Amino acid sequence: MSTADPTTVRPDSPELADSAASAATAYVHVPFCARVCPYCDFAVVAGRDELMGRYTRALAAEVGMARDWRPLDALYFGGGTPSRFGSQRLAGVVEAIRRRFQLAPGAEVTLEANPEDWTPQLAAELVAAGFTRVSFGAQSFSTPVLLALGRRHLPPDVIAAVTAARTEGFASINLDLIFGTPGETIESWRETVEAAIALEVDHVSCYALTVEKGTPLSRAVARGAPAPDPDLQADQYELAAELLAAAGYVRYEVSNWARPGHACLYNLAVWAQGEYEAFGNGAHGFRHGARFRNIRRLDAYLQRVEEGELPRAGEEPVSGWDAELDRMFVGLRRAAGVADGPGVEAFLGSEEGRRLLELGVVEHARGRLRVTQPLLTDAVERAVLSLTPRGP
Amino acid sequence: MTPQARIRNFSIIAHIDHGKSTLADRLLERTGAISEREMREQVLDSMDLERERGITIKAQTVRLHYTAADGQDYVLNLIDTPGHVDFSYEVSRSLAACEGALLLVDAAQGVQAQTLANAYLAIEGGLEIIPALNKIDLPAADPDRVAEEVASVIGGEPEEVLLLSAKTGEGVDELLERIVSDVPPPAGDPEAPLRALVFDSYYDAYRGVVCYIRVVDGVLAAGERVRFIATGDEQDADEIGFLTPKAVPAASLGPGEVGYLITGEKEIDKIKVGDTVTTARRGAVEPLPGYAEPKPMVYSGIFPTEGDDFEDLREALEKLSLNDASLVWEPETSKALGFGFRCGFLGLLHMEIVRERLEREYGLDLVATAPSVAYRVTTTDGQELEVRSPQDLPEPAKIAEIAEPYVRAMILTPAEYVGTIMELVQSRRGEMGSMNYVGTERVEMDYQLPLAEVVFDFFDQLKSRTRGYASLDYEPAGYRPSDLVKVDVLLNGQPVDAFSSIVHRDKAYEYGKRMVERLRELIPRQLFDVPIQAAIGGRIIARETVKARRKDVLAKCYGGDVTRKKKLLERQKEGKRRMKMVGSVEVPQEAFVEALRVDR
Ligand SMILES: Nc1nc2c(ncn2[C@@H]2O[C@H](COP(=O)(O)OP(=O)(O)OP(=O)(O)O)[C@@H](O)[C@H]2O)c(=O)[nH]1
Ligand SMILES: C[S@@+](CC[C@H](N)C(=O)[O-])C[C@H]1O[C@@H](n2cnc3c(N)ncnc32)[C@H](O)[C@@H]1O
Ligand code: SF4
Ligand SMILES: [Mg+2]
Numbered sequence: 001m002s003t004a005d006p007t008t009v010r011p012d013s014p015e016l017a018d019s020a021a022s023a024a025t026a027y028v029h030v031p032f033c034a035r036v037c038p039y040c041d042f043a044v045v046a047g048r049d050e051l052m053g054r055y056t057r058a059l060a061a062e063v064g065m066a067r068d069w070r071p072l073d074a075l076y077f078g079g080g081t082p083s084r085f086g087s088q089r090l091a092g093v094v095e096a097i098r099r100r101f102q103l104a105p106g107a108e109v110t111l112e113a114n115p116e117d118w119t120p121q122l123a124a125e126l127v128a129a130g131f132t133r134v135s136f137g138a139q140s141f142s143t144p145v146l147l148a149l150g151r152r153h154l155p156p157d158v159i160a161a162v163t164a165a166r167t168e169g170f171a172s173i174n175l176d177l178i179f180g181t182p183g184e185t186i187e188s189w190r191e192t193v194e195a196a197i198a199l200e201v202d203h204v205s206c207y208a209l210t211v212e213k214g215t216p217l218s219r220a221v222a223r224g225a226p227a228p229d230p231d232l233q234a235d236q237y238e239l240a241a242e243l244l245a246a247a248g249y250v251r252y253e254v255s256n257w258a259r260p261g262h263a264c265l266y267n268l269a270v271w272a273q274g275e276y277e278a279f280g281n282g283a284h285g286f287r288h289g290a291r292f293r294n295i296r297r298l299d300a301y302l303q304r305v306e307e308g309e310l311p312r313a314g315e316e317p318v319s320g321w322d323a324e325l326d327r328m329f330v331g332l333r334r335a336a337g338v339a340d341g342p343g344v345e346a347f348l349g350s351e352e353g354r355r356l357l358e359l360g361v362v363e364h365a366r367g368r369l370r371v372t373q374p375l376l377t378d379a380v381e382r383a384v385l386s387l388t389p390r391g392p
Numbered sequence: 393m394t395p396q397a398r399i400r401n402f403s404i405i406a407h408i409d410h411g412k413s414t415l416a417d418r419l420l421e422r423t424g425a426i427s428e429r430e431m432r433e434q435v436l437d438s439m440d441l442e443r444e445r446g447i448t449i450k451a452q453t454v455r456l457h458y459t460a461a462d463g464q465d466y467v468l469n470l471i472d473t474p475g476h477v478d479f480s481y482e483v484s485r486s487l488a489a490c491e492g493a494l495l496l497v498d499a500a501q502g503v504q505a506q507t508l509a510n511a512y513l514a515i516e517g518g519l520e521i522i523p524a525l526n527k528i529d530l531p532a533a534d535p536d537r538v539a540e541e542v543a544s545v546i547g548g549e550p551e552e553v554l555l556l557s558a559k560t561g562e563g564v565d566e567l568l569e570r571i572v573s574d575v576p577p578p579a580g581d582p583e584a585p586l587r588a589l590v591f592d593s594y595y596d597a598y599r600g601v602v603c604y605i606r607v608v609d610g611v612l613a614a615g616e617r618v619r620f621i622a623t624g625d626e627q628d629a630d631e632i633g634f635l636t637p638k639a640v641p642a643a644s645l646g647p648g649e650v651g652y653l654i655t656g657e658k659e660i661d662k663i664k665v666g667d668t669v670t671t672a673r674r675g676a677v678e679p680l681p682g683y684a685e686p687k688p689m690v691y692s693g694i695f696p697t698e699g700d701d702f703e704d705l706r707e708a709l710e711k712l713s714l715n716d717a718s719l720v721w722e723p724e725t726s727k728a729l730g731f732g733f734r735c736g737f738l739g740l741l742h743m744e745i746v747r748e749r750l751e752r753e754y755g756l757d758l759v760a761t762a763p764s765v766a767y768r769v770t771t772t773d774g775q776e777l778e779v780r781s782p783q784d785l786p787e788p789a790k791i792a793e794i795a796e797p798y799v800r801a802m803i804l805t806p807a808e809y810v811g812t813i814m815e816l817v818q819s820r821r822g823e824m825g826s827m828n829y830v831g832t833e834r835v836e837m838d839y840q841l842p843l844a845e846v847v848f849d850f851f852d853q854l855k856s857r858t859r860g861y862a863s864l865d866y867e868p869a870g871y872r873p874s875d876l877v878k879v880d881v882l883l884n885g886q887p888v889d890a891f892s893s894i895v896h897r898d899k900a901y902e903y904g905k906r907m908v909e910r911l912r913e914l915i916p917r918q919l920f921d922v923p924i925q926a927a928i929g930g931r932i933i934a935r936e937t938v939k940a941r942r943k944d945v946l947a948k949c950y951g952g953d954v955t956r957k958k959k960l961l962e963r964q965k966e967g968k969r970r971m972k973m974v975g976s977v978e979v980p981q982e983a984f985v986e987a988l989r990v991d992r
Contacts, residue, residue, distance in 0.1 A: 208943070208945075231939075231942055233943055234942035234943045254945055284955070284956075286954075314955075316955060329954065329958060355976065356919075359919050359920060361919060375942055376941075376943075377944070378945045381961055382964060382965050385961055386965065
């Protein structure tokens with residue numbers, strides 16, 4: 001992978017955005033959590049820790065089944081809660097991947113971590129295993145908000161975790177924040193963002209609390225519990241954007257801000273329609289021109305891998321016009337937008353596309369189509385999905 | 393061919409839900425017309441919509457064989473009719489094919505408005521009426537009181553009123569005997585040229601138009617060449633037969649018999665319900681009286697969501713008209729909705745049913761505009777116009793006079809609710825006529841009211857004020873000049889013709905205010921602020937704003953499952969297809985009816 005000097009390049013630069021398409025990356029899913037948070041709809045399990053050993057072997061086996069690829073530029077362990085998996089198991093999986101593909105020099109290796117799991121010792125062992133980047137599920141610096149979210153940590157845990165990660169040598173630290181939790185005021189959110197900035201982390205992700213179907217949160221809302229207020233969430237988003245920009249963070253995707261040199265390469269690759277391997281239950285990847293998804297249920301996943309088979313739940317080749325729309329679909333979430341191409345041409349020729357342009361939701365300049373109002377990205381995405389090769 | 397002396401033709405008539413279709417079940421069972429395996433509740437309600445709503449929409453005819461106590465075999469032609477006021481045209485057509493009517497009254501509810509209305513139709517038609525109480529199994533049944541009421545309405549003695557339970561079957565044997573003894577046999581002339589009344593029809597994709605006929609004089613033989621007197625259309629009688637309720641072909645239909653006729657005619661406009669069928673050679677010249685054209689009470693625009701479906705909609709309306717003789721329609725153009733049809737209906741339920749049938753039976757996706765009555769306008773240059781759509785109303789300066797349709801409304805109610813009903817009627821610009829007792833506890837109130845005040849939510853109001861005890865029937869009662877104005881609605885500064893309506897001046901301000909409030913709730917947030925205004929002749933009388941949608945993005949973390957996210961957005965897009973673009977504003981299809989469904 002060749003990019004400009006990685007420490008100074010702006011996270012939202014078009015060159016960075018487009019060059020990430022040629023990165024080779026992989027995602028590893030770790031489903032184990034201490035408890036399932038009421039708003040979460042990821043592929044997670046709680047109270048099944050006895051399966052961790054089997055799961056490690058299954059991951060290694062699945063990695064072994066993957067087709068050859070060049071050395072990986074980035075590796076991402078997401079969850080679930082990878083930080084509960086144990087440094088040895090994580091190191092074992094990194095090792096299996098190294099054996100299968102090798103890691104490119106200076107490869108980015110991220111894990112998601114819950115602050116309450118983090119210790120200086122764990123941090124040190126992970127650095128030794130090759131991890132370079134950590135993403136903490138901080139969510140908020142307001143105790144009432146953390147309680148409302150059903151989290152198991154408090155604000156001081158986040159501060160301690162960030163300090164330990166930095167001391168032990170993590171090159172890049174991210175905080176995930178959630179805004180719009182019912183009861184959270186704009187002032188409380190301001191304090192959360194300011195606290196994140198004060199910690200001088202390298203990267204911040206701000207997610208609007210989403211009521212996902214089938215979660216305890218959605219059942220509560222159906223029974224009359226307060227739902228997030230989209231207008232307040234819009235205010236909160238705009239406030240975060242303002243505060244983060246003033247502190248030198250650059251928004252490079254709808255929900256992601258980074259200091260120069262700290263954009264997440266794995267994320268950039270996915271949004272650039274780059275190919276990525278995926279391992280673990282519920283993991284989804286993009287290889288050999290096809291998007292694929294693994295079996296989501298843990299037991300079924302384990303059984304399939306133990307039978308020596310690839311644990312796929314679905315696979316769909318993306319080619320021709322679909323591939324062009326797919327490129328726009330993933331790429332338009334970026335601040336850099338997408339480079340011109342047949343899809344952009346069709347968009348500009350379509351009725352809905354022209355309307356969005358007129359309304360200033362998108363702009364077309366310097367050979368790129370960009371969403372200028374990130375909060376309305378899905379309105380643009382829906383228009384993209386309706387495009388046909390010849391105009392609307 | 394059955395001798396006329398052995399034929400009895402009768403309709404079952406009643407107020408809605410008094411148990412006509414359930415009684416028909418018992419009659420079908422008792423006469424063996426239907427096997428146990430085929431039996432289900434209200435088996436004659438065969439349309440999906442009828443079964444879902446639990447009401448009869450179409451009259452259904454069926455031929456029964458009955459061996460009476462006198463040892464003779466009889467053919468009974470039963471017609472089950474709908475009870476809802478919107479379908480009274482079905483009742484009057486059915487009665488024209490019969491010599492008798494079974495007047496059914498719920499023994500708990502007693503005589504209701506459509507009991508009276510339908511009884512009068514039968515009396516006017518010179519039919520023999522057999523009065524009967526149904527649901528005597530109910531604990532709340534009060535047969536003595538209700539029998540008194542019935543006797544006071546149609547004359548006769550309370551003791552002559554039959555007691556039935558369509559649920560348990562009690563009284564059904566006695567009823568069958570009464571039908572044989574009381575309903576006069578038909579008295580057609582078998583030697584005269586053929587005259588058969590087309591009292592209903594429908595379109596079959598394979599066989600073309602199927603006519604339901606009642607032979608009055610002469611004999612119709614299968615294969616014979618026939619002529620429809622009004623349209624002059626000549627065809628071969630490819631197949632004739634009886635409905636048992638299945639179609640069973642027969643060699644001939646004689647005087648007094650009821651059955652079907654298939655000629656293979658596929659040109660829909662060649663067949664008219666109410667026309668007379670005769671033989672092509674030596675046929676009758678004088679048609680049967682036929683039917684009075686039904687007078688629509690309300691009009692509404694029906695438009696295809698997709699403009700290219702206009703021709704499909706026309707074809708669907710033509711076919712549906714065959715099966716719904718009360719439906720009238722003409723092309724209409726709307727700036728907001730494009731090309732469609734202005735349709736006339738007998739009421740709001742009728743309107744709803746027609747729209748649903750068009751969508752379900754013909755696979756169309758439609759937008760309907762708010763219903764309106766027809767106004768009569770005299771212009772300053774002396775022209776007389778009928779205005780069926782608010783958008784056709786001339787400019788105020790060109791109007792010399794507007795008159796609106798009035799109805800004579802008959803309300804039947806327990807005496808204790810008279811006060812609250814008077815209040816309601818006054819707030820609807822009603823004028824009191826007479827008031828009479830029916831039996832000892834119930835009152836029949838007569839009013840003159842503007843149709844526009846009755847047709848929309850009056851009935852709901854009446855029901856809620858009287859805990860469901862009052863019933864209502866109404867009939868046209870001419871036009872009267874009124875102080876009416878057109879209230880327009882502007883979306884994003886542009887007038888939307890489909891949202892205009894004509895209201896009384898005194899109510900216009902309040903109406904406009906409610907209308908924009910309602911629309912603010914119905915119109916989803918867009919990518920920009922959408923002002924909604926109500927105006928009378930350019931003067932804004934109310935305003936609301938749908939604030940712009942500020943957030944339309946899902947916060948999916950890291951890369952995200954691209955396929956899943958795409959599917960989610962695809963589904964959201966589907967939802968949008970139920971929207972109509974009006975200028976640059978997306979308006980949900982329901983809004984066109986819902987917005988004007990405010991009480992006036
Ligand atoms: N208890 C009792 N219920 C009955 C009897 N007859 C009918 N019902 C019930 O009354 C309701 C209405 O019956 P229907 O036969 O559909 O009435 P209908 O007169 O055909 O109604 P429309 O055709 O819509 O006017 C149903 O729930 C029947 O089950 C009866 O004799 N006793
Ligand atoms: C894969 S999750 C899990 C990371 C880690 N287990 C944790 O909970 O801290 C990554 C991030 O998604 C965000 N997230 C999860 N569920 C969400 C929801 N329903 N709405 C908004 N953000 C959500 C949280 O910020 C979370 O840190
Ligand atoms: S939010 Fe994080 S910790 Fe909570 S259940 Fe989901 S993955 Fe596990
Ligand atoms: Mg019925």
